[in-house]
Amino acid sequence: MGFVVGGLALCGLSITPASAIEIQRVESPGGIEAWLVEDYTVPIVAMEFSFEGGTTQDPADKLGVTSLLSIMLDEGAGELDSQAFQQKLEDLTMSLSFSAGRDNFYGSFKTLSANKDETTDLLKLALTDPRFDAQPLERMKAKTIAGIERALKRPDSVAALAFTKELFPEHPYGWPRSGTVESVSNLTSADLEAQHTKIFARDGLKIGVVGAISAEDLSPLLDKVFGELPEAGSLTQIEEVEPATGVVKHLPFDTPQTSIQFAMPGLKRDDPQFMEAFVANHILGGGTFSSWLYNEVREERGLAYSVGSYLVPRDHTALWMGYTGTAGEKAPEAVEIITDQIKRLTKEGPSPKELQEAKAYLTGSYALSFDSSSSIANQLVGIQNANLGIDYINERNDLIENVTLEGVKAAAQNLLSGVEPSVITVGPFGAEQTDPIQ
Amino acid sequence: MGFVVGGLALCGLSITPASAIEIQRVESPGGIEAWLVEDYTVPIVAMEFSFEGGTTQDPADKLGVTSLLSIMLDEGAGELDSQAFQQKLEDLTMSLSFSAGRDNFYGSFKTLSANKDETTDLLKLALTDPRFDAQPLERMKAKTIAGIERALKRPDSVAALAFTKELFPEHPYGWPRSGTVESVSNLTSADLEAQHTKIFARDGLKIGVVGAISAEDLSPLLDKVFGELPEAGSLTQIEEVEPATGVVKHLPFDTPQTSIQFAMPGLKRDDPQFMEAFVANHILGGGTFSSWLYNEVREERGLAYSVGSYLVPRDHTALWMGYTGTAGEKAPEAVEIITDQIKRLTKEGPSPKELQEAKAYLTGSYALSFDSSSSIANQLVGIQNANLGIDYINERNDLIENVTLEGVKAAAQNLLSGVEPSVITVGPFGAEQTDPIQ
Numbered sequence: 043m044g045f046v047v048g049g050l051a052l053c054g055l056s057i058t059p060a061s062a063i064e065i066q067r068v069e070s071p072g073g074i075e076a077w078l079v080e081d082y083t084v085p086i087v088a089m090e091f092s093f094e095g096g097t098t099q100d101p102a103d104k105l106g107v108t109s110l111l112s113i114m115l116d117e118g119a120g121e122l123d124s125q126a127f128q129q130k131l132e133d134l135t136m137s138l139s140f141s142a143g144r145d146n147f148y149g150s151f152k153t154l155s156a157n158k159d160e161t162t163d164l165l166k167l168a169l170t171d172p173r174f175d176a177q178p179l180e181r182m183k184a185k186t187i188a189g190i191e192r193a194l195k196r197p198d199s200v201a202a203l204a205f206t207k208e209l210f211p212e213h214p215y216g217w218p219r220s221g222t223v224e225s226v227s228n229l230t231s232a233d234l235e236a237q238h239t240k241i242f243a244r245d246g247l248k249i250g251v252v253g254a255i256s257a258e259d260l261s262p263l264l265d266k267v268f269g270e271l272p273e274a275g276s277l278t279q280i281e282e283v284e285p286a287t288g289v290v291k292h293l294p295f296d297t298p299q300t301s302i303q304f305a306m307p308g309l310k311r312d313d314p315q316f317m318e319a320f321v322a323n324h325i326l327g328g329g330t331f332s333s334w335l336y337n338e339v340r341e342e343r344g345l346a347y348s349v350g351s352y353l354v355p356r357d358h359t360a361l362w363m364g365y366t367g368t369a370g371e372k373a374p375e376a377v378e379i380i381t382d383q384i385k386r387l388t389k390e391g392p393s394p395k396e397l398q399e400a401k402a403y404l405t406g407s408y409a410l411s412f413d414s415s416s417s418i419a420n421q422l423v424g425i426q427n428a429n430l431g432i433d434y435i436n437e438r439n440d441l442i443e444n445v446t447l448e449g450v451k452a453a454a455q456n457l458l459s460g461v462e463p464s465v466i467t468v469g470p471f472g473a474e475q476t477d478p479i480q
Numbered sequence: 481m482g483f484v485v486g487g488l489a490l491c492g493l494s495i496t497p498a499s500a501i502e503i504q505r506v507e508s509p510g511g512i513e514a515w516l517v518e519d520y521t522v523p524i525v526a527m528e529f530s531f532e533g534g535t536t537q538d539p540a541d542k543l544g545v546t547s548l549l550s551i552m553l554d555e556g557a558g559e560l561d562s563q564a565f566q567q568k569l570e571d572l573t574m575s576l577s578f579s580a581g582r583d584n585f586y587g588s589f590k591t592l593s594a595n596k597d598e599t600t601d602l603l604k605l606a607l608t609d610p611r612f613d614a615q616p617l618e619r620m621k622a623k624t625i626a627g628i629e630r631a632l633k634r635p636d637s638v639a640a641l642a643f644t645k646e647l648f649p650e651h652p653y654g655w656p657r658s659g660t661v662e663s664v665s666n667l668t669s670a671d672l673e674a675q676h677t678k679i680f681a682r683d684g685l686k687i688g689v690v691g692a693i694s695a696e697d698l699s700p701l702l703d704k705v706f707g708e709l710p711e712a713g714s715l716t717q718i719e720e721v722e723p724a725t726g727v728v729k730h731l732p733f734d735t736p737q738t739s740i741q742f743a744m745p746g747l748k749r750d751d752p753q754f755m756e757a758f759v760a761n762h763i764l765g766g767g768t769f770s771s772w773l774y775n776e777v778r779e780e781r782g783l784a785y786s787v788g789s790y791l792v793p794r795d796h797t798a799l800w801m802g803y804t805g806t807a808g809e810k811a812p813e814a815v816e817i818i819t820d821q822i823k824r825l826t827k828e829g830p831s832p833k834e835l836q837e838a839k840a841y842l843t844g845s846y847a848l849s850f851d852s853s854s855s856i857a858n859q860l861v862g863i864q865n866a867n868l869g870i871d872y873i874n875e876r877n878d879l880i881e882n883v884t885l886e887g888v889k890a891a892a893q894n895l896l897s898g899v900e901p902s903v904i905t906v907g908p909f910g911a912e913q914t915d916p917i918q
Contacts, residue, residue: 135844406573414852
């Protein structure tokens with residue numbers, strides 16, 4: 043979900059933050075680029091970065107290896123074993139974490155500016171010389187397996203896993219990101235090392251930095267931290283793929299609440315119609331209190347507490363997804379309403395008032411997601427990964443304002459005309475039990 | 481836990497953020513004071529505020545009313561019903577939430593600076609003219625009751641509820657903060673109105689503001705939002721109380737993992753020995769990877785995944801608490817180790833190296849908790865509530881640096897000599913089943 047959230051936030055800037063957020067492009071002597079926002083309100087520095095290649099880079103017989111790598115990188119490096127490494131993080135009051143998305147591997151680092159030399163030494167060590175010792179490896183495998191087993195008891199995660207497989211039956215996007223109990227059990231430190239070599243390289247690296255540091259001070263640190271990584275990794279080429287449409291699947295599950303997820307084709311982030319689709323989604327299911335799905339499913343019929351939809355632009359595919367959860371006997375009705383609202387979007391489209399409200403919300407809300415140094419740095423990385431340009435933040439509101447009623451309807455028709463959504467339901471579905479009085 | 485977290489963070493500033501964080505005292509024409517940090521990095525304004533009086537102000541036959549009030553204040557006000565109010569929050573892209581602590585009632589507000597006139601209109605309406613309509617009231621009561629019922633299925637929350645009652649058997653601090661299923665079921669809109677009148681007043685109000693706003697612009701907004709509240713509420717006076725010591729209680733519970741919580745007397749925030757006790761706690765159980773409890777319980781014996789302790793300074797009492805969770809058959813050993821480490825603190829005290837490391841961590845880590853506008857505003861409110869003065873942020877590191885080995889030991893002896901900790905365990909305890917071979 044990290045990627046989805048990033049994608050949403052990325053598409054929400056406004057109130058001409060141009061005047062407020064000043065982004066510098068910093069290039070190190072060694073040629074490593076970072077985007078920097080200087081901010082001296084508090085003496086800390088936040089850095090977010092991403093490498094090209096995520097869980098789709100798992101070898102087919104080593105599912106979960108990239109996710110496991112992401113939680114092993116702070117479990118010892120260089121001379122420091124797990125305990126010593128964690129102690130050092132604490133001594134330097136730095137925070138460091140990694141996560142694996144489908145297309146990218148993300149890192150998040152925060153330090154007191156006064157400690158930046160020592161903390162970046164440790165960051166470099168974690169990136170270039172991780173240890174993967176036996177004991178922490180076993181602990182993290184056990185933790186991962188426990189997480190997989192827990193997820194198999196929750197209808198929403200069961201739905202997500204099964205749906206992913208249905209949507210991409212022959213493609214790495216269909217794999218479970220954390221792997222399976224069996225695949226994780228078999229992972230070794232050699233597998234982690236191989237995956238590390240595959241992904242950690244300079245050519246797909248994107249960096250965002252926010253805080254109490256100047257371009258002059260940041261520049262040499264970039265070379266220190268990232269300069270010794272190889273120019274290129276050894277990424278497997280991922281095929282382009284379309285999500286399966288018209289798949290309808292029900293998995294019975296012993297729970298009162300039925301989890302419903304649906305999916306249609308979406309648009310990639312660089313598609314010229316992306317903003318139109320983005321506004322269309324807001325009207326369908328993106329707004330908390332004003333979307334069609336919210337009104338029809340929750341307000342009008344009281345079928346569910348939460349319902350929504352969102353765009354999922356990926357590097358090699360694009361989805362338009364949604365979810366709700368309802369009592370089992372109401373599930374068929376909820377599915378029907380959702381399908382009707384999707385059709386309504388291609389047929390009648392939104393009203394002028396709905397479009398205007400959607401634009402007002404989308405242009406207004408972006409700035410609120412920029413309220414911490416880490417979240418600003420995260421946006422800088424997202425904008426680079428989507429290749430939107432350093433001026434995107436200043437231009438983005440105009441792009442939203444320029445969306446027309448015709449444009450929204452055209453994007454919806456382009457994506458949805460003649461397309462049946464795929465739907466998965468997990469839980470009870472309808473009146474499955476016969477009447478006991480009979 | 482909100483208060484605990486605030487208390488911890490409050491006690492962690494350093495790296496002379498004096499030079500970085502500039503706090504202005506703003507007084508409105510109507511005499512309302514706020515502390516302001518101007519920050520124009522992004523065009524948003526965050527405000528945090530608190531009223532005196534929290535869940536201890538519940539009437540004894542209306543437990544949970546203050547908590548319920550905190551989730552009802554964005555469910556309609558003035559002319560706006562729940563749905564219209566929520567829609568307006570969304571239209572103005574503002575965020576607004578409330579929470580009830582034991583001693584204080586907290587509010588959190590965030591807005592685009594461009595919308596500050598309209599959003600503060602809505603904030604004022606929520607504070608001064610809330611509606612408490614029947615339908616949202618029933619929904620929120622049902623939500624609260626579901627939460628209470630869920631908590632009764634988790635050993636850690638069962639332990640917390642029962643322990644609170646044991647520690648303060650005759651005092652409002654012993655009450656469940658959300659109330660009981662029965663008490664919440666009986667709450668009415670008249671109860672909420674009475675509680676609102678009781679607590680919402682100007683005399684105990686503390687305000688922190690961070691963001692793109694000048695003192696000149698903030699000043700009239702303070703009068704608009706808070707100026708019509710009465711000068712004083714009608715708070716019930718809360719008696720001073722000491723937590724019960726030496727209480728040992730076990731509640732059998734059908735779960736593999738046993739929840740263990742312990743408590744000793746602590747110090748109030750304005751006690752001259754507070755910083756010594758704060759450092760003592762860090763060494764006992766406050767540090768993630770270096771505390772005695774962590775080393776003994778987790779590293780040496782592998783009894784638990786998490787173990788820790790923390791100070792809980794309140795307005796009318798003070799606690800020093802801790803927790804762990806372990807397999808039922810290991811619970812007696814874990815309790816013994818914890819008790820031994822507490823005794824060790826009064827007898828031998830920490831080593832010079834341990835003291836130095838604790839100081840380095842505590843002085844270093846505070847600034848990291850100042851990384852968002854809301855968290856800075858929250859600190860400003862906390863410092864005002866603890867009456868530490870507007871220069872506290874600049875002075876705080878020196879206070880930590882001045883703590884001596886003798887001071888730490890004296891504080892521990894003062895609090896713990898001759899005192900038996902209270903301990904509650906929920907789950908299986910030891911080898912309760914007889915050997916089936918016999």
